[in-house]
Amino acid sequence: RRPSRPTAPSGRSGPPRRSAPPAGPSAALAEILPVEPSNPGDAALRRAGAVLIQGEVAALPTDTVYGLCARALDPEAVERLYRAKGRTEEKGAPVLIGHPDQLSLLAPQVPPRARLLMEALWPGPLTLILPPKPGLPGRLTGGGGGGVAVRLPAQNLCRALALIAGPFAATSANWPGEPPLRDPSVIAVRFGPRIALILDGGPLGEGPASTVVDARGGRPVLIRKGGVPFEAVTRAWERGERRAVTPDRAAG
Numbered sequence: 001r002r003p004s005r006p007t008a009p010s011g012r013s014g015p016p017r018r019s020a021p022p023a024g025p026s027a028a029l030a031e032i033l034p035v036e037p038s039n040p041g042d043a044a045l046r047r048a049g050a051v052l053i054q055g056e057v058a059a060l061p062t063d064t065v066y067g068l069c070a071r072a073l074d075p076e077a078v079e080r081l082y083r084a085k086g087r088t089e090e091k092g093a094p095v096l097i098g099h100p101d102q103l104s105l106l107a108p109q110v111p112p113r114a115r116l117l118m119e120a121l122w123p124g125p126l127t128l129i130l131p132p133k134p135g136l137p138g139r140l141t142g143g144g145g146g147g148v149a150v151r152l153p154a155q156n157l158c159r160a161l162a163l164i165a166g167p168f169a170a171t172s173a174n175w176p177g178e179p180p181l182r183d184p185s186v187i188a189v190r191f192g193p194r195i196a197l198i199l200d201g202g203p204l205g206e207g208p209a210s211t212v213v214d215a216r217g218g219r220p221v222l223i224r225k226g227g228v229p230f231e232a233v234t235r236a237w238e239r240g241e242r243r244a245v246t247p248d249r250a251a252g
Helices: 042-053 075-085 100-105 112-121 156-165 184-194 230-245
Strands: 031-034 058-061 066-071 126-130 148-151 168-172 197-200 211-214 221-224
Touching: 031 042, 042 058, 042 066, 042 156, 042 197, 058 156, 058 184, 066 075, 066 184, 075 168, 075 184, 112 126, 112 230, 156 168, 184 197, 211 230
Parallel strands: 031 197, 058 197, 126 211
Antiparallel strands: 058 066, 066 168, 126 148, 211 221
8 A cells, every 4th residue: 555645733732841950071962852643733843944954853653662862864964863873883874765756865775575565564564675875874774884764654744754854863862771661751851962853642551673584685674573563564576476477468
């Protein structure tokens, strides 16, 4: 199925508020804006879009966990994202898009069976590793030698924001080696001085991260279990294989 482009709903976002100042030396803290992820207000979307376009880092609720986010096509913003998280390993950050049309910015040569997975399982918690477009920031491809991980989320906030600011890299809001943070008040304490904005959608319940699948080869390869069962991925892939080898009866 091909999702329609989300529009920015007109729900109220409320006035901006800032975190309490930290003890000790003064430091700028992230601006905090309340948001309803399923019906984000215009003010929150405009502000978050401006922050990302300016090359800054924002924290926001995705359809899986809270993420630290930066514009994917801005190498300096992606570096700022990695510094904010303290991430040093050569592991590509996944990229969220707002519509399949944005794939051309990241992976213009999508394998046909990968497109079948998108049609069957997007939007949703399925991240696909695809052949990258030349010139992408090296951080997105694991130092420049790997694929680019892309996802179309099943959430209005992320999709609308990606349409405003462009595809954005999103890595879970946590220190490396720790579980993802699900409470924006904790994110404010941990990352407040390192990022520009927090969209506060309230605490998130426990739930799986996205399933990560390498879709570049002749068979799908499971990289990480998550919200989409791998059996659903293989079924969609096999349907594509059968479609490719079944003769067109109407042509006989």
